[in-house]
Amino acid sequence: MRLAKLKLRDFRNIRRVDAVFEPGFHLLLGRNAQGKTNLLEAVYLLATLRSFRGVGNAQIVRHGQKAFFAGGLALGQAESDIRHYWSAAQRKLTVNEKPMRRVADYLGTLRTVVFCAEDALLVNGPAKSRRRFLDLLLTQTQPGYLDLLHRYTEALRSRNALLRRDSPDLAMLDSFTRELVANGEKLIAARLDLVKKLSPLVRLGTRKIAANPEDARITYAPSVREDFAVELAKSRAREQRYRTTLVGPHRDDLKLTLDGQPAAQYGSEGQKRTLAIALKMAQADYLGGIHGSPPILLIDDVMGELDAGRRAGLMPLVSRTGQALGQVFMTCTEENWPGELSGNLHRWQVEEGAVSRKR
Ligand SMILES: Nc1ncnc2c1ncn2[C@@H]1O[C@H](COP(=O)(O)OP(=O)(O)O)[C@@H](O)[C@H]1O
Numbered sequence: 001m002r003l004a005k006l007k008l009r010d011f012r013n014i015r016r017v018d019a020v021f022e023p024g025f026h027l028l029l030g031r032n033a034q035g036k037t038n039l040l041e042a043v044y045l046l047a048t049l050r051s052f053r054g055v056g057n058a059q060i061v062r063h064g065q066k067a068f069f070a071g072g073l074a075l076g077q078a079e080s081d082i083r084h085y086w087s088a089a090q091r092k093l094t095v096n097e098k099p100m101r102r103v104a105d106y107l108g109t110l111r112t113v114v115f116c117a118e119d120a121l122l123v124n125g126p127a128k129s130r131r132r133f134l135d136l137l138l139t140q141t142q143p144g145y146l147d148l149l150h151r152y153t154e155a156l157r158s159r160n161a162l163l164r165r166d167s168p169d170l171a172m173l174d175s176f177t178r179e180l181v182a183n184g185e186k187l188i189a190a191r192l193d194l195v196k197k198l199s200p201l202v203r204l205g206t207r208k209i210a211a212n213p214e215d216a217r218i219t220y221a222p223s224v225r226e227d228f229a230v231e232l233a234k235s236r237a238r239e240q241r242y243r244t245t246l247v248g249p250h251r252d253d254l255k256l257t258l259d260g261q262p263a264a265q266y267g268s269e270g271q272k273r274t275l276a277i278a279l280k281m282a283q284a285d286y287l288g289g290i291h292g293s294p295p296i297l298l299i300d301d302v303m304g305e306l307d308a309g310r311r312a313g314l315m316p317l318v319s320r321t322g323q324a325l326g327q328v329f330m331t332c333t334e335e336n337w338p339g340e341l342s343g344n345l346h347r348w349q350v351e352e353g354a355v356s357r358k359r
């Protein structure tokens, strides 16, 4: 899959970009605060309709303007002309001029995997970051998953609202509980199955990046040990005290270990960084396997955070993805220029929100 064209208007510090991208490896070069990450953010936004910086659309509109536009031509099995216009008053998303009303129908039009500073949260952050990682990947690969997740979240919200009351209606509680269990069991099953498939890819990833890698393992850690309904019933007394739902997939975690020890506490910064990158590489491998073509890789400033050995391991990995009909966009400052890269590169200069081809 690749992005053949990108058109931006008033997207952060980018006034306008009209770029044509060939397949292959694209290096976005420039000093700090010129708009390199903003460019990756735009591509990611076209793929997921969200920012990887976790902000709303209002912050993306260029200061002093009222709307932004992001569009692109995605070439995969189909050819998709994507146009996304956003202002506080109006949001318009079309593919080949057809309005997209449901996010679930749109996702998959452009597939990307981003590598950025925030990935550190996968290892160091709260369980929520890891659940989101799994959920995003399932959303990218299973057509009904997003709806399932919404139904579960809705049931959980209703149930928690009820639990906050002094004397909740028990018939209503029962009905939300049934909804919660029915959808929750499916969520857990889907995540368990995904982690089983991802786990060997993560181990492989760390071995490719580092010469003497630690043994990286990932396992799904469910808060429900055996039976969701039974354990929910058992937690009723505690629920009354805490006034919230205490077991279920919203409390689950993805356990990460290095040589059998919890990665967050045990790993060095470099090891944790490698593990986070391996998780993302696994995501890309898994997506590529399922859809038959690799997703677009968006790599933001990761070179500076790895030692020379690990850099040397990562580079061939990503450049191969770039060559195999895929596409990689990688940002770099001049100091972090990866000397390991050679061969077929497309270089772009990013300066004050303008993008130009560099020879
Ligand atoms: N909504 C916005 N409107 C205008 N400029 C913005 C907006 N959001 C961020 N910026 C500017 O974008 C620049 C940062 O761009 P970024 O892509 O993060 O830089 P880098 O090239 O270092 O990756 C900063 O100068 C910041 O002030």
Ligand SMILES: [Mg+2]
Binding pocket: 033, 036, 037, 038, 300, 301, 331
């Ligand atoms: Mg940046």
